[in-house]
Amino acid sequence: MPMSAFYDPDEALARVEADIAAAQERASAAQEVRAKIDEVRGVARSERGEVVAQVDPTGLLRDLELSDAATRLRADALSTLIVRTVRAAMQDASRQAVAIMDDAFGAGSAVSRQLQDELDQRMR
Template sequence: MPSVPSYFDDPDAAIERVQADIAAAQERALKAAEVKQTLDRLRGRARSPRGEVTAEVDPSGQLVDLHLADDATSIAARDLSALIVETVRAAAQDAGRQALAVAADAFGETSPVTAQLRDELASRLR
C-alpha cells in the first residue's frame, strides 16, 4: 500500500505550502476589500425618456437621489408615480450591471462570487 505524504515527510515543503496558502488568502482578502470600496462608491443612474425624472441608487438599489424637472408637475400624479418607479428600477438595473462587472473583473466571470451576485441580481431586478 503506497504511503500518503505527510507534513513530516518534507517539513520544508509543508511550510512552503502553508506560506503560499496564507499569501493567497491575504491576496483574496485585499481584493475583497478593494471590491467593497469600489461597490460602496458605485451609483446606478437612469433618466426617464423625456428627462422629467432622474434617479440615482446605490448598489443595494436604495434611492440616494431623485430629481424632477420643472415640467414633471404637468404630468398626472398617477403617471408621474409610475415614471418615478420605472426610472428608479432602471437605475437599480444600472447599478446591478456595474456591480456585476466589478465582481467579474475582480474574481472572474465564472467565479462563485460572481455567479452568486448574478443570481441575486436576477431575482431582485425582475
C-alpha cells in the same frame, strides 16, 4: 527516526506559508472589490427627462430629480414614471457591480453569478 521521502517539514511549512499569503491576497482583493461596489451609483433618466434617479448597489434611492415638466404630469403617471426610472437605475447599478466582480474574479465566476442571482431576485 529517518525522514520519509514523502514528508519534508520545510516543504510542508513553505506550502502553508504560500497558502496563507494567497489567502491574505484574496482577502485584500475582496476588500478592494467591496469598496468599489460601495461606490457604485446607478443612474437612469426617463425618456423625456422628467425624472432622474440615482441608487446605490443595494437599490437605496440616493437622489431623485424632477424637472418642471414632471410637475405637469398626473400623479399616477408621475409615480409610474418614478418607479420605472428607479428600476432602470437599479439595473444600471447591478450591471456595474457585476462588472466589478467580473473584473476581479473573472467573467462568469461563481461569485459574479451569485451576485447576479441576488440582484435579479431583488429586481423581482
